[in-house]
Amino acid sequence: MDEIVFRSPRKKGRIAVFLSGRGSNFMAIRSAVERGAIDAEISLVLSNKADAPGLLRARDMGLETLFLDPKLFASREDYDRAIIGEIEGRRIDLICLAGYMRVLTPGLCEAFKYRIVNIHPALLPSFPGLHVQQKAIDWGVRFSGCTVHFVAAEVDMGPIILQAAVPVLQDDTEDTLAARILVEEHRIYPEAVGLYFAGRIEVRGRRVFILEPGA
Numbered sequence: 567m568d569e570i571v572f573r574s575p576r577k578k579g580r581i582a583v584f585l586s587g588r589g590s591n592f593m594a595i596r597s598a599v600e601r602g603a604i605d606a607e608i609s610l611v612l613s614n615k616a617d618a619p620g621l622l623r624a625r626d627m628g629l630e631t632l633f634l635d636p637k638l639f640a641s642r643e644d645y646d647r648a649i650i651g652e653i654e655g656r657r658i659d660l661i662c663l664a665g666y667m668r669v670l671t672p673g674l675c676e677a678f679k680y681r682i683v684n685i686h687p688a689l690l691p692s693f694p695g696l697h698v699q700q701k702a703i704d705w706g707v708r709f710s711g712c713t714v715h716f717v718a719a720e721v722d723m724g725p726i727i728l729q730a731a732v733p734v735l736q737d738d739t740e741d742t743l744a745a746r747i748l749v750e751e752h753r754i755y756p757e758a759v760g761l762y763f764a765g766r767i768e769v770r771g772r773r774v775f776i777l778e779p780g781a
């Protein structure tokens with residue numbers, strides 16, 4: 567048996583959501599927080615895009631928001647160093663990437679090891695990267711889906727927490743497949759974050775184990 571390298575904390579947590587666009591996964595997490603399915607509060611919504619609809623919605627809801635303009639930083643490392651400061655200053659427990667379209671620097675990944683999770687619209691390790699719904703169609707795979715995983719320095723390759731599969735249909739377009747996958751994203755992302763703060767996620771080697779309640 568691989569050695570236990572991480573066990574998620576059982577506590578009322580503080581979440582930061584990072585997004586660059588629409589923010590439907592942010593909204594799904596927010597709804598789960600509101601109905602008590604996630605024992606946490608959303609303490610920050612951060613974006614690299616001033617006009618990201620998800621950021622504007624968060625602001626309208628009265629959540630704390632932060633737009634960090636990449637143009638004001640000399641390098642990606644500088645940008646991510648600023649992020650580390652913002653996150654540490656707010657005592658954030660978990661960063662949820664939700665359509666955040668920047669690759670994190672190794673420094674940021676290391677600073678918050680096992681404290682950053684991401685949702686990806688494919689069954690990793692197949693189809694990392696961008697435009698993955700179209701790639702799934704082009705490859706002719708019969709199933710695709712989505713993956714919630716810990717973020718490691720290697721893009722889209724951290725330990726897998728939850729996955730859900732959907733069929734790929736013969737007449738699918740990128741949009742119809744993306745919509746079918748998105749329904750599952752909105753289900754498994756809040757579920758994974760809920761498990762995290764229920765203290766039910768354990769990482770052994772590179773495998774994630776979901777513990778029984780109260781284990």
Ligand code: GAR
Nearest residue numbers: 587588589590591664665685686687
């Ligand atoms: C989601 O489909 C998410 O899986 C994807 O961006 C979309 C964001 O939608 N993320 C990635 O492709 C990350 N590589 P949302 O803004 O409505 O949550």
